[in-house]
Amino acid sequence: MKKIILFSLSILSFTAVGWSxxxxxQKQKAEKIVKGSVFTKIIKRELPATIVYEDDDVIAFTPLRLQAPVHLLIVPKKEIHTINDVTDEDALVLGKLFLVxxxxxxEKGISKTGYRLSININEDAGQSVFHLHMHLLGGKKLGPMLTQEK
Structure with missing residues (x-):
């Protein structure tokens, strides 16, 4: 029995390391969080941006590197680092991101032809700005989100 427990614990340790x-x-993320979000700097008007929507809770603007003919970033004004940091109090602002x-x-003429909403969370998804944000992408056929395995 002791061997089974030790084996199980070693498997759990290995998989936890494999998924971390x-x-x-982790170092880059911590440094960026301490430094402060570029999006917070846009919200505070410390950096310029082409703002297409703003209210008390949400701001939307055009990113520097467009990935589609229509590409906007929709950002809560409250700095939430990732979806993993969302609290119950954030429910209304998260819903508002979708309404925006x-x-x-x-407004951009893509509601009928189709568009993609994307939120990247942490390393495997390629999150590089640690302030929750939603990408609105459209204006062309976007293809599959991931490479299809056969």
Whole structure:
């Protein structure tokens, strides 16, 4: 029985390590969080941006590197680092992100042809700005989100 428990614990330890963030990513993430979000700097007007929507809770703007003909970032003004940091008190602002996305998709003429909403969380998803944000992408056929395995 002792051997089974030790084996189980070693498997759990191995898989937990396999699913954790790399040390380099953890270091970069911590440094960026301490430094402060570039999006917070846009919200505070410390950095310029082409703002397409703003209210008390949410701001939306055009990113520097467009990935589609229509590409907007929809950001809560409250700095939430990742979805993993969301609390019950954030429920209304998260819902508002989707309502703003719907409004902007309609304004940009892509609500009927289709669009993608994407939120990247941590290393495997490629999150590089640690302030929750939603990408609104459209204006062309976007293809599959991931490479299809055969």
């Amino acid at each position: 963030q790399s040390l380099e990513y 996305a719907k409004k902007l998709a309609k």
